[in-house]
Amino acid sequence: MPNLEGYGISWPAEATQLNVELFFIRAGGHYKMNGKLYGMGLFHHMKTAMKLCWPNDDHHRWTDLLLKTFCENEISIVMGCGDSGKTWTFSKICLIDYWSAPHETLWLVSTTEGRGSELRCWGSIKDLFNMARELHPWLAGNPLDYIKCISTDSIEEDSARSLRRGLIVVPCKSGGTVSGLGPYIGIKAPRLRHFGDEVPMMSNAFLNAYSNWYGKENFKGCMTGNFMEIDDPLGVASEPECGWSEWKDEGRTQTWKSKFYGAQVVALDGRDSPNFDFPPDSEGKPRYKYLISRKKLDGIASTRGTDSWEYHSQGIGKPVRGMDIWRVLTRDFCKQNGASDEAVWFDSSITKIYALDPAYGLGDRCVGRELRFGKSADGNQIICAGIPEIIPIKLNVGIEAEDQIAAYVTKRLETLGIPPQNCGFDSFGRGTLAYSFSKILGKNCPVPIDSGMQPTARPVRFDLFVEEVNTATGQVTKRLKRCDEHYTKFVTEMWFSVREAIGAKQVREVDPETIAEGCLRKFTKNRHNKIEVEPKDEMKTRPPYKSPDLMDNLAIGIEMARRLGFKISAIGDTAATTQKKKPSWMLKAEESSRKLLKSRTLQSV
Numbered sequence: 001m002p003n004l005e006g007y008g009i010s011w012p013a014e015a016t017q018l019n020v021e022l023f024f025i026r027a028g029g030h031y032k033m034n035g036k037l038y039g040m041g042l043f044h045h046m047k048t049a050m051k052l053c054w055p056n057d058d059h060h061r062w063t064d065l066l067l068k069t070f071c072e073n074e075i076s077i078v079m080g081c082g083d084s085g086k087t088w089t090f091s092k093i094c095l096i097d098y099w100s101a102p103h104e105t106l107w108l109v110s111t112t113e114g115r116g117s118e119l120r121c122w123g124s125i126k127d128l129f130n131m132a133r134e135l136h137p138w139l140a141g142n143p144l145d146y147i148k149c150i151s152t153d154s155i156e157e158d159s160a161r162s163l164r165r166g167l168i169v170v171p172c173k174s175g176g177t178v179s180g181l182g183p184y185i186g187i188k189a190p191r192l193r194h195f196g197d198e199v200p201m202m203s204n205a206f207l208n209a210y211s212n213w214y215g216k217e218n219f220k221g222c223m224t225g226n227f228m229e230i231d232d233p234l235g236v237a238s239e240p241e242c243g244w245s246e247w248k249d250e251g252r253t254q255t256w257k258s259k260f261y262g263a264q265v266v267a268l269d270g271r272d273s274p275n276f277d278f279p280p281d282s283e284g285k286p287r288y289k290y291l292i293s294r295k296k297l298d299g300i301a302s303t304r305g306t307d308s309w310e311y312h313s314q315g316i317g318k319p320v321r322g323m324d325i326w327r328v329l330t331r332d333f334c335k336q337n338g339a340s341d342e343a344v345w346f347d348s349s350i351t352k353i354y355a356l357d358p359a360y361g362l363g364d365r366c367v368g369r370e371l372r373f374g375k376s377a378d379g380n381q382i383i384c385a386g387i388p389e390i391i392p393i394k395l396n397v398g399i400e401a402e403d404q405i406a407a408y409v410t411k412r413l414e415t416l417g418i419p420p421q422n423c424g425f426d427s428f429g430r431g432t433l434a435y436s437f438s439k440i441l442g443k444n445c446p447v448p449i450d451s452g453m454q455p456t457a458r459p460v461r462f463d464l465f466v467e468e469v470n471t472a473t474g475q476v477t478k479r480l481k482r483c484d485e486h487y488t489k490f491v492t493e494m495w496f497s498v499r500e501a502i503g504a505k506q507v508r509e510v511d512p513e514t515i516a517e518g519c520l521r522k523f524t525k526n527r528h529n530k531i532e533v534e535p536k537d538e539m540k541t542r543p544p545y546k547s548p549d550l551m552d553n554l555a556i557g558i559e560m561a562r563r564l565g566f567k568i569s570a571i572g573d574t575a576a577t578t579q580k581k582k583p584s585w586m587l588k589a590e591e592s593s594r595k596l597l598k599s600r601t602l603q604s605v
Contacts (some may be wrong), residue, residue: 006583007038018136021049025100029071042071049096053132053139058288060274064087064264073264074220075210077238079227080268081317083292086224087197091124093222094195095132098167101138102152105106107167108191110206111197119159121197122148122169141166164189172202174526192216196223199234203544206233207260214261226313227267231331231519235319245332266320270297328495328533331517334502339515343376343508350374351564352418355557356425356446357549358410358433359393362400365545366391367553368409370416376508378570383561384508388550406436409446420444424560426552428452428491449559451552454472455483458493461500461570472476472490488532494555495521495533497568501558504570510554565582 004011029042141150148169237260252272275286359366370386429450459480
């Protein structure tokens with residue numbers, strides 16, 4: 001049998017074209033021999049290997065872009081719309097890269113939980129593995145489905161199988177507990193790889209592994225997911241070097257460099273689907289049936305609206321400028337307005353208060369915090385948030401949780417020199433804490449603030465007005481819009497008071513964890529166009545799967561400060577009305593119209 005000729009080299013007779021492609025992939029795309037460089041580059045050889053393993057699969061500009069990004073970068077981050085082929089394409093990349101050097105390579109394939117991986121990355125890898133092995137039975141790997149792994153080592157009696165070479169699925173969540181990649185940070189392999197699927201569903205600690213892996217010889221990492229928020233792990237890892245505040249949506253598939261170890265980011269935009277490069281077939285079906293189509297994009301838009309979270313996440317797959325329209329806070333917003341900056345006071349005329357968000361040993365945290373407000377060095381009023389403290393609650397000690405909280409807070413107020421009437425606490429849901437305070441302090445007690453009550457009649461902002469027209473006189477009354485006209489609940493009003501205070505540059509020294517919790521909560525508008533923050537139960541279904549107790553505490557603190565004289569400059573003090581009349585030309589036109597109508601109306605005689 002004659003030797004195989006390929007890329008200017010004569011190969012052994014038993015070699016196949018796939019052997020040749022894998023050789024060049026293992027060599028990095030080029031091979032130097034006798035002073036001459038052979039090969040067509042990593043992208044060419046990986047794409048050719050894919051065609052040999054899965055000859056019936058499509059290749060289009062999105063698959064080429066993802067493969068090129070992986071070949072040219074140490075870390076690749078891919079966001080995109082639903083049905084963009086991210087998981088399928090990277091599953092192929094994992095297998096081809098592994099087969100090029102199976103005795104040196106370890107792929108860690110992380111996902112949310114093992115059971116879900118059957119429908120996503122592990123299911124794709126198994127299907128692709130089986131298809132390729134049917135055509136090329138000699139390809140390396142021994143599937144171990146019960147532990148979701150493909151091991152390079154063969155099954156032999158009286159020997160231990162090593163799982164340090166191959167592909168192994170790493171669930172990062174089990175039973176609601178998020179574990180991240182911590183157990184795998186120190187793992188050793190000559191060619192270590194990581195493929196993170198469903199990255200937005202991880203905790204932010206998930207990214208910590210890269211600080212250990214980045215810079216190691218022969219390391220490559222890639223992360224994928226449908227874009228959700230700029231503060232989840234995918235959003236953090238893909239933040240442009242210029243920051244999200246400067247990023248611009250170009251209305252098409254985009255790439256950019258990230259702050260996260262200089263990673264290359266690819267954003268597959270559903271409005272730019274490869275399906276739109278070709279007309280539908282005779283039956284009206286798109287060229288690539290597995291990719292997002294015009295039908296799906298239009299369906300999301302008509303059902304949810306083009307300004308909805310679903311449209312931008314599933315239909316477009318990228319952030320929308322001003323992402324804070326769905327979040328009460330964003331990190332950029334807090335940073336730009338100095339929410340964590342150090343407070344610089346004008347003088348010592350400072351009012352000290354204490355905020356309490358109680359919990360009673362039922363899973364949520366009981367949080368206390370000292371706050372101070374007064375005049376800053378520039379003459380404006382500011383409020384400074386102290387470090388939150390978790391108040392310990394002991395169960396099965398014969399003392400009610402309310403009594404424990406009251407005793408702790410009373411002692412804390414005395415230590416801090418804060419009068420009890422300068423302490424506010426959330427009384428919603430379980431109102432017996434007020435009684436516990438009264439048993440210790442009598443009438444001079446902390447102030448209950450019911451977060452579950454209706455919004456107040458206070459104005460929303462100084463620049464938000466409503467107009468009321470007197471139909472008889474044509475006079476227009478313009479007044480500040482009230483909170484009960486703008487918000488559905490008082491808890492929404494309190495959270496947005498924090499936002500307004502930060503936006504007015506009047507908040508200082510907020511700790512990072514409190515800001516992170518504020519960035520987690522979404523809000524929507526109901527059918528009456530009123531703003532409503534999402535219920536806590538919905539928040540708990542997303543990482544970090546806990547209640548925003550620290551942010552609730554800050555909201556209570558700012559509400560208490562407002563009651564004691566702290567004024568948010570962006571919010572008016574009174575709902576004063578202003579009067580204005582319609583222009584004279586409009587009044588004359590209306591009078592002329594009335595006369596004409598009267599002249600043509602039958603009169604009774």
